[in-house]
Amino acid sequence: MSTKNIEELEKEFQAKIDADIKIEPNDWMPEAYRKTLMRQISQHAHSEIVGMLPEGNWITRAPSLKRKAVLLAKVQDEAGHGLYLYSAAETLGLDRESSIDDLHSGKAKYSSIFNYPTLSWADMGTIGWLVDGAAIMNQVPLCRCSYGPYARAMVRVCKEESFHQRQGFEIVSLLANGTPEQKQMVQDSLNRFWWPALMMFGPNDDNSPNSAQSVKWKIKRMSNDELRQQFIDVTVLQAEMVGLTIPDKDLKWNEATGHYDFGAINWEEFNQVIQGNGPCNKDRIDARRNAKENGAWVREAANAFAEKRKKKELTH
Amino acid sequence: MTTQEAFYNYIVRFGDDSLILGQRLSEWCGHGPILEEDIALTNIALDLIGQTTNLFELAVQIEGKGKDVDQLAFLRLEKEYTNLLLVEQPNVDFGYTIVRQFFFDVFRKLTFEALCQSSDEKLAAIAEKSLKEIKYHLKHSSEWVIRLGDGTEESHTRVQAAVNTLWKFTNELFYQDEVDQKVIELGLGVDTSLFKEAWQLHVEKVFTEATLTIPANTWQHEGGRKGTHTEHLGYLLSEMQYMQRAYPNMEW
Ligand SMILES: [Fe+2]
Ligand SMILES: [Fe+2]
Ligand SMILES: [Fe+2]
Numbered sequence: 001m002s003t004k005n006i007e008e009l010e011k012e013f014q015a016k017i018d019a020d021i022k023i024e025p026n027d028w029m030p031e032a033y034r035k036t037l038m039r040q041i042s043q044h045a046h047s048e049i050v051g052m053l054p055e056g057n058w059i060t061r062a063p064s065l066k067r068k069a070v071l072l073a074k075v076q077d078e079a080g081h082g083l084y085l086y087s088a089a090e091t092l093g094l095d096r097e098s099s100i101d102d103l104h105s106g107k108a109k110y111s112s113i114f115n116y117p118t119l120s121w122a123d124m125g126t127i128g129w130l131v132d133g134a135a136i137m138n139q140v141p142l143c144r145c146s147y148g149p150y151a152r153a154m155v156r157v158c159k160e161e162s163f164h165q166r167q168g169f170e171i172v173s174l175l176a177n178g179t180p181e182q183k184q185m186v187q188d189s190l191n192r193f194w195w196p197a198l199m200m201f202g203p204n205d206d207n208s209p210n211s212a213q214s215v216k217w218k219i220k221r222m223s224n225d226e227l228r229q230q231f232i233d234v235t236v237l238q239a240e241m242v243g244l245t246i247p248d249k250d251l252k253w254n255e256a257t258g259h260y261d262f263g264a265i266n267w268e269e270f271n272q273v274i275q276g277n278g279p280c281n282k283d284r285i286d287a288r289r290n291a292k293e294n295g296a297w298v299r300e301a302a303n304a305f306a307e308k309r310k311k312k313e314l315t316h
Numbered sequence: 317m318t319t320q321e322a323f324y325n326y327i328v329r330f331g332d333d334s335l336i337l338g339q340r341l342s343e344w345c346g347h348g349p350i351l352e353e354d355i356a357l358t359n360i361a362l363d364l365i366g367q368t369t370n371l372f373e374l375a376v377q378i379e380g381k382g383k384d385v386d387q388l389a390f391l392r393l394e395k396e397y398t399n400l401l402l403v404e405q406p407n408v409d410f411g412y413t414i415v416r417q418f419f420f421d422v423f424r425k426l427t428f429e430a431l432c433q434s435s436d437e438k439l440a441a442i443a444e445k446s447l448k449e450i451k452y453h454l455k456h457s458s459e460w461v462i463r464l465g466d467g468t469e470e471s472h473t474r475v476q477a478a479v480n481t482l483w484k485f486t487n488e489l490f491y492q493d494e495v496d497q498k499v500i501e502l503g504l505g506v507d508t509s510l511f512k513e514a515w516q517l518h519v520e521k522v523f524t525e526a527t528l529t530i531p532a533n534t535w536q537h538e539g540g541r542k543g544t545h546t547e548h549l550g551y552l553l554s555e556m557q558y559m560q561r562a563y564p565n566m567e568w
Contacts, residue, residue, distance in 0.1 A: 063559035295349020301467025
């Protein structure tokens with residue numbers, strides 16, 4: 001057997017990526033590629049799971065049976081996304097429980113948007129519209145990501161996210177065309193979620209250290225700023241359609257670029273939220289940690305029971 | 317009481333059971349002991365909310381006053397809800413939630429199996445559709461009762477405590493009054509006293525496997541079917557009804 005040196009392996013690896021051949025779990029891959037992907041996929045999984053909380057917050061107060069059912073189903077979908085993503089990360093050697101412990105200790109990150117509170121029913125519309133909408137912008141390119149299991153998980157996830165986005169927009173447009181109280185409720189919600197939604201795409205390209213390598217590896221296929229611009233261009237039109245005002249006085253169509261110009265993002269706020277100082281960071285992590293701690297006896301019981309059954313089968 | 321009134325009340329009772337238990341289960345969403353169970357409990361909640369909608373749609377048709385299902389679900393007073401006391405009991409922990417579900421599922425399965433023969437086609441159709449879901453719920457709750465009962469010392473203690481607390485609400489499952497008499501006579505509803513024994517046997521069988529016991533004190537509570545509830549329901553309703561009360565007469 002000829003042993004290939006690292007450079008040769010790396011060359012072959014990059015050649016595969018350049019030829020759009022998917023990398024599969026048992027293929028050779030550079031350690032940095034594995035690590036980057038593990039971080040990205042587990043962060044994404046954590047975001048799905050933490051993301052259940054702000055919307056879960058309104059299930060018991062949903063205003064109609066239909067809305068209660070739709071919201072339950074949506075939050076359940078997010079749990080499902082978390083499951084596929086943890087499974088995709090497991091193919092790279094990540095252990096789900098220890099990765100969850102990293103989330104609880106603050107070592108692992110998740111999308112900053114879920115650290116904002118849901119204060120009214122309208123937020124259930126806005127989150128679907130903007131947050132699932134931004135997630136789709138981020139994730140559609142990932143359906144072509146170089147790592148096979150991640151790309152395939154993304155195909156499934158994106159289908160459901162676009163369903164969520166439509167449901168969210170339906171709530172928004174219903175409220176925007178509703179009574180004065182409902183209009184006010186949904187405008188207030190947009191005012192609170194607009195800027196945090198723009199921050200979901202991450203720092204400006206000049207300040208995004210991992211981006212260039214990720215683009216070369218086809219783990220990331222469009223830059224943060226490109227995605228953010230695409231999101232703004234689409235969303236502004238949707239807001240106009242239902243008569244809502246985007247809370248940005250600098251927002252205007254730019255004939256020359258063919259895009260909307262927009263105001264300055266408060267990156268200080270973004271950094272503070274990422275570092276744990278957002279309005280709900282502590283509540284979100286506490287809720288997840290409590291779920292795990294309060295459920296420990298259940299998991300132990302399930303394991304103990306499975307062990308007992310195995311022994312019984314062996315002795316019979 | 318006219319037949320129409322009796323049948324309306326009869327259906328609303330089942331709808332209220334589904335609604336209140338669905339509401340309780342949905343409190344778990346995002347807080348389950350493992351992700352798979354978070355999904356399972358949410359799934360059961362979702363089925364129960366679906367059953368509520370179907371049952372209430374039938375109820376408002378029978379009543380014929382042009383109400384919609386949300387008026388029924390969200391705009392009654394506490395004493396107008398006629399769910400079983402069992403289903404309004406708080407989640408406490410996963411063990412309580414599972415035991416509550418198990419007692420209910422065994423009862424629901426027996427009742428809805430019989431309701432498939434209702435002389436009212438619409439009710440029979442709802443029963444048949446729901447039964448598929450109920451069988452899955454019962455499988456799920458039975459498996460967990462056994463796992464927790466025969467798991468660790470801690471899980472056994474916890475789940476036995478849940479049984480001891482919730483047992484007093486089980487007799488009410490078989491509560492019958494003039495509403496039932498009327499619908500039974502006409503073949504619209506079912507006589508639950510016929511399968512009380514089957515319920516007990518089923519529970520005992522699962523408990524034996526789970527190494528759990530039925531408590532010695534068997535003093536029973538009832539009142540839910542007549543609108544006299546435990547203290548827990550009021551809080552559940554204030555949360556559930558919040559939007560409809562704060563913003564009356566709006567579409568959502
Ligand atoms: Fe998702
Ligand atoms: Fe997502
Ligand atoms: Fe989603």
